[in-house]
Amino acid sequence: MTEKPIIVIAGATGFIGKNLIAELADKYTLKALSRKETKSDDIQWVKCDLYNLRETEEALKGADVLIYLVHSMNKGTRLTQAKFEDLDLIIADNVAKSAKKCQVKQIIYLGGIIPHDEVMLSRHLKSREEVETILSCSGVPLTRIRAAIIIGAGSTSFKMVYSLVKRLKVMICPSWANSYSYPVDVEDIVRMISLCIANKETYNETIDAYGPEKITYIEFMHLTARVMGLKRYIFPISISTLYLSKFWVVLITGQYFEIVSPLVDSLKYNMIPKNIKLFQKYIPNPISLRKSLEKAIAKEKEIQDNSVKQQNSNFLENNVRSVQRLSLPSGWNAIDVAQEYTKWLPKFLFFFIRSKIDGEYIHFKLFGLTLLTLFHSFDRSSLDRQLFYIRGGFLVKKPVFANARLEFRISPHEQSVVAAIHDFYPSLPWYIYRFTQAIAHALVMEMFNKFLREKSV
Numbered sequence: 001m002t003e004k005p006i007i008v009i010a011g012a013t014g015f016i017g018k019n020l021i022a023e024l025a026d027k028y029t030l031k032a033l034s035r036k037e038t039k040s041d042d043i044q045w046v047k048c049d050l051y052n053l054r055e056t057e058e059a060l061k062g063a064d065v066l067i068y069l070v071h072s073m074n075k076g077t078r079l080t081q082a083k084f085e086d087l088d089l090i091i092a093d094n095v096a097k098s099a100k101k102c103q104v105k106q107i108i109y110l111g112g113i114i115p116h117d118e119v120m121l122s123r124h125l126k127s128r129e130e131v132e133t134i135l136s137c138s139g140v141p142l143t144r145i146r147a148a149i150i151i152g153a154g155s156t157s158f159k160m161v162y163s164l165v166k167r168l169k170v171m172i173c174p175s176w177a178n179s180y181s182y183p184v185d186v187e188d189i190v191r192m193i194s195l196c197i198a199n200k201e202t203y204n205e206t207i208d209a210y211g212p213e214k215i216t217y218i219e220f221m222h223l224t225a226r227v228m229g230l231k232r233y234i235f236p237i238s239i240s241t242l243y244l245s246k247f248w249v250v251l252i253t254g255q256y257f258e259i260v261s262p263l264v265d266s267l268k269y270n271m272i273p274k275n276i277k278l279f280q281k282y283i284p285n286p287i288s289l290r291k292s293l294e295k296a297i298a299k300e301k302e303i304q305d306n307s308v309k310q311q312n313s314n315f316l317e318n319n320v321r322s323v324q325r326l327s328l329p330s331g332w333n334a335i336d337v338a339q340e341y342t343k344w345l346p347k348f349l350f351f352f353i354r355s356k357i358d359g360e361y362i363h364f365k366l367f368g369l370t371l372l373t374l375f376h377s378f379d380r381s382s383l384d385r386q387l388f389y390i391r392g393g394f395l396v397k398k399p400v401f402a403n404a405r406l407e408f409r410i411s412p413h414e415q416s417v418v419a420a421i422h423d424f425y426p427s428l429p430w431y432i433y434r435f436t437q438a439i440a441h442a443l444v445m446e447m448f449n450k451f452l453r454e455k456s457v
Contacts, residue, residue, distance in 0.1 A: 005029065010066065013032075015150075057097075057101055063102060109132060109144055111144060112124070146206065151293060169233065177216065184286060209283070242265060333410060344451055374406060383410075388406045406421050
């Protein structure tokens with residue numbers, strides 16, 4: 001009996017991931033990745049922090065195909081000092097490195113349609129495109145599936161529209177609501193992903209997924225209202241008001257601003273599919289928009305009727321992730337950056353802070369008091385990545401968390417270096433830390449970036 005191919009799903013707990021598991025569970029051996037402990041009788045769940053390269057490598061061992069459904073707009077720590085696109089860079093780079101090391105045969109990535117006729121893309125769309133580029137740097141065959149609005153219960157984009165239509169009888173829509181899109185049903189997306197698995201025709205191809213109707217967001221809301229049996233009055237205005245729209249959507253829908261903001265920024269573009277040949281071949285009859293809305297609305301009502309609010313479901317531990325993308329002087333590697341940082345920091349702080357290198361350990365001291373001790377992990381470091389575990393010091397909460405670390409990594413696709421602190425638990429009380437040490441660290445990294453830019457000249 002032939003063994004089933006092993007498929008790893010990164011982002012398995014999300015909207016697409018849950019639908020994909022239901023589609024693939026009987027056909028393949030699935031490994032679903034999650035940040036939290038998850039158990040199931042049907043598939044193997046693997047606890048994996050994708051910010052951690054070692055854990056990512058372990059998770060991808062033996063995998064034939066990786067399906068990448070990850071985005072970083074959700075908060076994973078209580079304090080995240082980072083742009084979501086820099087978080088996306090780290091995760092994508094970890095996955096690319098691990099896929100190459102584990103000899104994965106194919107990566108399938110679900111991203112967003114890129115309107116290439118636009119000069120300035122939104123941060124969200126630029127990040128989606130950058131993730132594609134980083135994953136392709138692995139050398140593993142990459143299948144890019146792109147979509148605009150995906151219709152289905154649990155979809156963030158759909159829930160935003162559903163909540164607005166449900167709660168507001170009258171809406172005044174800015175000019176971005178006249179942008180065009182081809183909303184596509186989640187079933188068609190899942191089928192397309194399934195048909196791409198180990199399909200060499202789709203290797204290193206871009207596939208734009210789309211529904212059969214071209215529609216503006218205003219028309220989309222009108223249709224949603226009709227399917228819900230509601231009478232809604234929607235009036236367009238000629239101004240954009242993107243920033244005001246974000247706060248309005250957050251207020252009405254209850255979604256996090258960190259999620260709403262980048263999505264709303266992307267609504268001003270016409271999302272017109274261009275790379276459609278393979279989608280037409282494999283999904284010749286996509287589900288109609290009305291039928292898609294009927295299914296999604298019925299399921300959304302069912303979910304809300306059966307939902308039970310858990311007071312502590314969004315509780316985040318008092319840990320920190322801080323990420324900065326810095327300039328990289330020409331000819332430098334990660335070793336150069338790390339060495340320069342340990343020499344530059346005491347100079348920047350007027351020699352109040354002194355660094356002492358003791359073999360694999362680096363101690364940062366203030367008047368004899370050890371503030372921070374780093375352990376240089378030579379076996380996990382390379383020319384493009386230098387890793388230091390945080391092993392103690394006055395500023396670190398005891399007992400020290402084993403995965404607390406500082407890293408410098410070279411971006412695989414551009415002249416930049418990423419400095420990142422992960423899983424750091426400060427010893428200072430949280431309300432003090434946020435307004436002292438956290439701000440000081442951000443300032444230090446900003447000044448180090450300025451120093452690197454001067455070195456680049």
